[in-house]
Amino acid sequence: MSLVDVQEVHKTFPSRQRGGDPVHALRGVSLTVDEGETLAIIGESGSGKSTLGRAVLRLLDVDSGTVSFDGKDLGAMDRKELRAQRAEMQVVFQEPYESLNPRMSVGAIVAEPLQIHRPELGSSETRRLVREALERVGLPALAASRLPGELSGGQQQRVGVARAIVSRPRFVVLDEPTSSLDLSIRAQILALLAELQEDLGLAYLFVSHDMHTVEWVSDRVAVMYLGKFVETGPTADLFANPQHAYTRTLLSARLSADPREKHAYRAFPGDTDVVTV
Amino acid sequence: MSERVVSVDPDPTEGSLAERETVLDVVGLDTKIATPEGEVHPVRGVDITVHRGEIVGIVGESGCGKSTTVKGILKLLGPTSTVTAERIMLGDADLLAAKPRQMREIRGSRIGFVAQNPFGSLNPIYSIERQFRELHKAHGRKLGRAENRAVALGMLEGVGIATPERVLDGYAHQLSGGMAQRVVIALATTLSPELLIADEPTTGLDATVQAQIMDLMAHVVVEENRSMLLVTHDLGVIAQYCQRVVVMYDGLVVEHGNVTDVMVDPKHEYTRKLIGSVPKTGEKLNVAR
Numbered sequence: 001m002s003l004v005d006v007q008e009v010h011k012t013f014p015s016r017q018r019g020g021d022p023v024h025a026l027r028g029v030s031l032t033v034d035e036g037e038t039l040a041i042i043g044e045s046g047s048g049k050s051t052l053g054r055a056v057l058r059l060l061d062v063d064s065g066t067v068s069f070d071g072k073d074l075g076a077m078d079r080k081e082l083r084a085q086r087a088e089m090q091v092v093f094q095e096p097y098e099s100l101n102p103r104m105s106v107g108a109i110v111a112e113p114l115q116i117h118r119p120e121l122g123s124s125e126t127r128r129l130v131r132e133a134l135e136r137v138g139l140p141a142l143a144a145s146r147l148p149g150e151l152s153g154g155q156q157q158r159v160g161v162a163r164a165i166v167s168r169p170r171f172v173v174l175d176e177p178t179s180s181l182d183l184s185i186r187a188q189i190l191a192l193l194a195e196l197q198e199d200l201g202l203a204y205l206f207v208s209h210d211m212h213t214v215e216w217v218s219d220r221v222a223v224m225y226l227g228k229f230v231e232t233g234p235t236a237d238l239f240a241n242p243q244h245a246y247t248r249t250l251l252s253a254r255l256s257a258d259p260r261e262k263h264a265y266r267a268f269p270g271d272t273d274v275v276t277v
Numbered sequence: 278m279s280e281r282v283v284s285v286d287p288d289p290t291e292g293s294l295a296e297r298e299t300v301l302d303v304v305g306l307d308t309k310i311a312t313p314e315g316e317v318h319p320v321r322g323v324d325i326t327v328h329r330g331e332i333v334g335i336v337g338e339s340g341c342g343k344s345t346t347v348k349g350i351l352k353l354l355g356p357t358s359t360v361t362a363e364r365i366m367l368g369d370a371d372l373l374a375a376k377p378r379q380m381r382e383i384r385g386s387r388i389g390f391v392a393q394n395p396f397g398s399l400n401p402i403y404s405i406e407r408q409f410r411e412l413h414k415a416h417g418r419k420l421g422r423a424e425n426r427a428v429a430l431g432m433l434e435g436v437g438i439a440t441p442e443r444v445l446d447g448y449a450h451q452l453s454g455g456m457a458q459r460v461v462i463a464l465a466t467t468l469s470p471e472l473l474i475a476d477e478p479t480t481g482l483d484a485t486v487q488a489q490i491m492d493l494m495a496h497v498v499v500e501e502n503r504s505m506l507l508v509t510h511d512l513g514v515i516a517q518y519c520q521r522v523v524v525m526y527d528g529l530v531v532e533h534g535n536v537t538d539v540m541v542d543p544k545h546e547y548t549r550k551l552i553g554s555v556p557k558t559g560e561k562l563n564v565a566r
Contacts (some may be wrong), residue, residue, distance in 0.1 A: 183338060184338065186554065213556060253484040255491075256517065267485075
């Protein structure tokens with residue numbers, strides 16, 4: 001049995017324009033994530049990949065379909081059960097600063113999941129676990145007394161990761177965790193995530209638009225286009241031998257940092273720049 | 278433009294460069310900006326040369342001074358800043374000595390500027406057609422309405438817009454990011470500038486749109502034998518589209534040279550570190566302990 005099992009999920013949002021057509025963000029998506037593996041969801045703006053990340057954690061309710069974690073149907077859980085379950089399923093967002101309360105100290109931010117999920121812990125035990133989480137993500141113990149605004153972008157994202165792992169989850173959704181970071185910092189955060197996965201046996205759902213990053217970190221990939229997966233497979237196979245025209249378009253848009261490797265961009269028929277009138 | 282049509286000389290020798298016409302010649306560019314906490318010095322002694330027909334990239338991470346460098350060349354830094362240099366020459370024009378009025382004429386007619394956010398470059402309350410009209414007016418070119426429309430239609434077709442009539446009659450907010458950047462490129466090249474300066478022109482765009490926009494910009498440069506100075510943090514953009522590269526770190530040029538030399542065999546420690554942070558095609562992440 002897979003740790004995460006998503007079957008035929010649909011989600012529609014009302015149009016932002018009066019009288020506009022509803023947006024069908026997820027159109028029958030199914031996926032599984034096993035213990036300790038990384039499944040990457042790759043897609044461009046508006047493909048539905050972030051909606052999917054939220055649906056998997058039941059941070060939003062789906063219209064139809066099921067989302068199960070460890071064999072339990074999240075859709076059938078009441079608020080209390082869901083809250084207990086969330087200790088095991090956490091998330092790291094794209095913009096570290098926006099996802100951290102600017103008025104809370106780093107220590108208080110990282111302690112929050114423990115206060116919610118492990119209220120029985122005493123304050124000294126909570127502090128010990130916070131210290132341990134900060135250490136795991138490579139932050140010094142004295143970072144606990146800092147405010148997020150006093151830290152660099154890379155350090156802020158380390159805080160986001162510490163908060164995600166402090167409650168000992170088995171599964172973490174990584175929603176573009178390195179997209180807003182400079183290259184050298186990005187590599188450090190990706191290495192940290194890989195190390196944590198190995199040490200803690202985490203399963204990741206890695207949502208990204210960056211093909212280099214996905215190829216680097218994932219075991220399997222699902223390519224998302226207009227709310228559906230057009231292709232899924234083991235990362236190495238899919239990158240070496242893409243089957244769907246859209247996957248080939250995406251791969252052709254990669255710009256290699258090696259000037260000796262040249263790709264020619266191949267347009268996708270559905271890939272149109274249209275005026276929205 | 279479904280294929281990458283541009284084939285650039287990957288390895289121009291020093292000899293051939295020396296024979297090529299110099300379009301932009303910047304020596305010893307310094308910028309100082311007064312802040313409440315005192316003066317900062319974000320760019321210190323930067324030299325940049327761009328030859329005709331060439332795309333030169335400036336690459337570096339946040340805060341390295343790459344954007345300040347091009348804004349200094351364009352004299353677009355605010356009144357709290359000072360720009361000094363040994364020289365900033367655009368062909369025969371001395372930009373260092375140019376008065377604000379002369380700079381306004383040069384920007385647009387001799388240097389086209391493409392910024393990161395196209396919606397910041399386009400006027401939200403003028404139709405796209407009117408923005409072409411305003412461009413001609415600002416540079417003292419008298420064009421009738423019909424003539425302006427014909428020129429604008431041609432420019433939009435030239436940047437690969439399938440429905441130029443509709444775009445001309447519309448407004449910026451009706452365009453996708455990629456379309457808006459195409460319109461900005463059309464506006465930036467309408468007066469046939471010899472130099473394009475682009476500051477992160479594809480940052481924030483989807484990868485497929487980035488590839489299309491970069492193909493278009495390279496096409497616009499090569500086709501018309503123009504030149505481009507391109508600021509980016511993306512080493513893929515440098516490797517695939519530039520012939521020469523300037524690597525900046527902390528306000529200084531740490532390394533420069535032709536792209537193949539610098540990217541394949543970087544000499545400076547910072548360049549090596551930067552290139553080492555990019556996942557290579559087909560490579561898996563190693564957990565460094």
